[in-house]
Amino acid sequence: MFDLLVVFGVAFLFIQIIRILLSGCDLHLQWYCKFGETPASLKGKVVWITGASSGIGEELAYKLSSVGCKLILSARREDRLKQVKDLCLKQYSGIGTEDIFILPLDLLDFGSHANAVEVVFKKIDVLVNNAGRSQRALWEKTSLEVDKAMLNVNVLGLLSLTKCILPEMIKQNYGRIVITCRAPGLGSYSGSKHALHGWFEALRIEGYNYNIDVTMVCPGPVFSEALLHAFTESGEKTLGVEMKPTEKRMTAERCAYLMSIAMENDLDEVWLSGNPELLFLYLYQYFPTITRRLGRRIGAKRVKKLQSGMTNLH
Numbered sequence: 001m002f003d004l005l006v007v008f009g010v011a012f013l014f015i016q017i018i019r020i021l022l023s024g025c026d027l028h029l030q031w032y033c034k035f036g037e038t039p040a041s042l043k044g045k046v047v048w049i050t051g052a053s054s055g056i057g058e059e060l061a062y063k064l065s066s067v068g069c070k071l072i073l074s075a076r077r078e079d080r081l082k083q084v085k086d087l088c089l090k091q092y093s094g095i096g097t098e099d100i101f102i103l104p105l106d107l108l109d110f111g112s113h114a115n116a117v118e119v120v121f122k123k124i125d126v127l128v129n130n131a132g133r134s135q136r137a138l139w140e141k142t143s144l145e146v147d148k149a150m151l152n153v154n155v156l157g158l159l160s161l162t163k164c165i166l167p168e169m170i171k172q173n174y175g176r177i178v179i180t181c182r183a184p185g186l187g188s189y190s191g192s193k194h195a196l197h198g199w200f201e202a203l204r205i206e207g208y209n210y211n212i213d214v215t216m217v218c219p220g221p222v223f224s225e226a227l228l229h230a231f232t233e234s235g236e237k238t239l240g241v242e243m244k245p246t247e248k249r250m251t252a253e254r255c256a257y258l259m260s261i262a263m264e265n266d267l268d269e270v271w272l273s274g275n276p277e278l279l280f281l282y283l284y285q286y287f288p289t290i291t292r293r294l295g296r297r298i299g300a301k302r303v304k305k306l307q308s309g310m311t312n313l314h
Helices: 002-022 027-035 057-066 078-091 109-117 144-172 188-206 254-264 277-286 287-306
Strands: 046-049 069-073 100-102 124-130 175-180 211-220 269-272
Touching: 027 078, 027 144, 046 057, 046 144, 057 254, 069 078, 069 287, 078 100, 100 287, 109 144, 109 287, 144 175, 144 188, 144 211, 144 269, 175 188, 175 254, 188 211, 211 254, 254 269
Parallel strands: 046 069, 046 124, 069 100, 124 175, 175 211, 211 269
Antiparallel strands: none
């Protein structure tokens, strides 16, 4: 009997490893993709998406508008937001122009956030804190000014907007806050994303009595314009690099679909990535000491890529 249990255990573990290697998300999310609620169940929800002018935010706007969500689209580039809205209306006949509200927003203009909340729809069901900036620079060479700028845009800007919306969610006794945290990266970028985990895990606990939930979304490499606007070691210069179609990355469309599944099924945290990043996350969960040692070796190779001027670290 014991031998039979061992065989079943090994077979089960092998199947799970195969699922991880072949999937683009964690096993929990895979289950809900197959057996959970579909994005269509989000119909009628009011969703505010920051960083909606490109990448994941843009694709999420298309996905949610296709199922009948009312949208608030925010970013700094108003012209791009108008293009996103026009394409939503063109592709999906079930929504009207009054269902998509364009609200230009600068996360660093903290004083404007309260006023922004006043002019949007009276009820906000979901806030998607997707806006932010990436970074490509070595820890030792990154200036403190860049560290501060990363924390301002990737952390404090999101906190400021969330704090302005939170009283309304408490009043309506419902709300969901979605955070795109991404997988660990380099220096300032990685630090800012880890900070989001700390802050919003605390909000998850405090929001329980008000029926306010938090979904942490951790994508790996995704096709977007992130490297065009990414910080470097100096605050005066951006990376200005376009991602190549041949790079091994998830499409923003696929990422947006998986995010919508996580939102509808009230999932606490999801990992969206191909491999080896996804497998590495699982190894880190269950074998942290060994994985840290392995990570140092892999990280050293990434450092060499940066030192040689390469921008694709995956």
